[in-house]
Amino acid sequence: MSSHTRLTTLIVAGITVVLAAAIALTTLALSRPKEASRPDPVAATVPVALKAEGLPKDFSIGVVLTLGQSGEPGSEYNRAAQGAIVAAQRFAQGGAAVALSAQNDRGTEDGARAAVRALAEQGASGVIVATAGAQARAAAKTAEELGLPVILPYAEPSDPAQATWTTGPSGASVAAGLRTALDGKNRVLLVGDGGEVPASVGISQTLNLDGFDDVTGLAQEAAIQTGAQLRPPAEDAPAGAGSTRVAEPADAVVVSAATPQRLARLVQALQSRDVSVPVVIPDGATAPAFASTLAELDGAASGQLVSVAPAGGDATALQQDAQGRGMSAFLSAVRLASGDPKVQNLTGDAPFSADAWAADARSHDAVVALVRAAASAGSGEPSKVGAALRAMSFGPGDGLAGPELDFSRSAALTAEAIPVYASPQDLGLRPPDEAAPRLVWVPAPANP
Structure with missing residues (x-):
């Protein structure tokens, strides 16, 4: 089967999965408050392939991870960070090559500093710190010192500089x-x-x-x-005490x-x-x-x-609005990447499909933001990428899967955190994986 035929088959299969999931999810009956209608400038569909005209050749983004299999602090985001792979694949489909280079911080502050320095030496135009804790803050500070724009999807930096952003909810x-x-x-x-x-x-x-x-x-x-x-009853309680x-x-x-x-x-x-x-x-x-x-x-x-x-999980793909369409496009890209055995994870030691169930919007959207900034600047020079990003904001129409991001401020996330509820419902929006846990967070509990 040719690559074109395989891609067409996967897209058709993906559409079928989404339609089936939409029918199945009528039983979930999520309670959502009614919102007043408002203009929606985003097209009725958001394309899976993303274009980035003006992106320089040999553009690369560094990713700092905490590797480990024993519950090391920060390692909990390794699988979530695979969303970066999805973003790179979407830009590749649109004709823009985005190279991702990962470094292990070994769960220490010294390791984090060394990881960022290695990425700078490799020519990264920006860094995504896909970990948390003290090592995340150390990585961000080192990136600042080296003049690299840095995005933290899962942590808050301490005293962030002008080219340092977090895309998670504030404390x-x-x-x-x-x-x-x-x-x-x-x-x-x-x-x-x-x-x-x-x-x-x-x-x-x-x-x-x-x-x-x-x-x-x-x-x-x-x-x-x-x-x-x-x-x-206590051991010294009277006989017969209940x-x-x-x-x-x-x-x-x-x-x-x-x-x-x-x-x-x-x-x-x-x-x-x-x-x-x-x-x-x-x-x-x-x-x-x-x-x-x-x-x-x-x-x-x-x-x-x-x-x-923030309301930015898989369940938002069911919404009939711009964010819903953005998340739906992201999940379609997850399925496509998972169906291609040549697509590897960030460290290149396993197929992306093994982590497809966990790849999230935050890491994906961090890549989208850095790519859009470099394309706008027409340069991969870190200072120019950071300066361009500082004047930009993005939404679903720009390829985001999660909530809108405004990089004119260090805390770029525009959405507030809300209560979300665990559900074992298989939404059917990701590739089937019997080994994946059945847990999805939804913005309202299912009706009994």
Whole structure:
């Protein structure tokens, strides 16, 4: 089969999948507030192939990753960052070559500095820091010192320079979204394992893992405090004493942990003790590592789980608006890239298809932004790319899959974080993968 015939077949198959998914998703019945109609300047469809006239030859973007298979902080975004591959493939289809070069920061600040320096020596026009924590901030600072424009999709830089941007939600936005998720809850229990929770959130009681022998003991006490379990009588209680229920049980649980993997362990433990109140997770739950770890532990992706994120997940492809069409085009590109065995992941050691279930819009949109800036500048010189990007903003019509981005400010994301709800529904918008976890975040819980 020729490459043209294969591409045509994949596109037809993709359209069929989308139509089937749209029919299936009528059962999901997401509750969305009605919005007033407004002009929509984006075409009825957003093309999969993206053009970038004026993009210089040999244009390259560096990507900093934290590699590891043991839950190293920052490594939770390795699979999400494969969205960068999707963007490069879309531009290739439109006739613009975009080279991606990845460097491992080894999970350390020194490693992050070395990774950025290596990318600068390779001639990268800009850098995407696809990790989090201290090493992400170190990478951003080094890029600033070297004059490289840098985008952080998953972290906030400290004291960002003019050519440093984050495209994730701000801490203030996450705190506001968390308060919305807990609206009406008066007795909030915090269950923690090294994570942080915004100070503005009212917490009535805190249970930390370091105060228990193991996660099972922590989950049992959380179940008692929420009324899901009775407290057994004390060892020195009088004969015949029965189990008791707490007088004022918690009406919600906030779960926080240092990594998504540890977060998933806490959530699964709470589920195993039948905790039935809303379990709200302010950070880490939307990372692919949370979904995969929860699935490995046989945890459930139910509407009881609530996280906080901007509305930019797969479910937005179902919306009849510009953002919906942008996300739909992105997911079509994910399917096309997954169907081509020649397309490799960022590190070139595995096919892209292995990570297609997790490739996200944030890393994709970071590539789109840097490419658009270089094309506008007509140069791959880092200072010119950064200067051009600083005067630009983008939306679905420019090829974004997620919310609009305004690079005239260091916090480029224009959308606010909102409560999102876990669902095991297979939307059918990504390539079939039996090994992929079944968890998607939707902006409203499904009706019972």
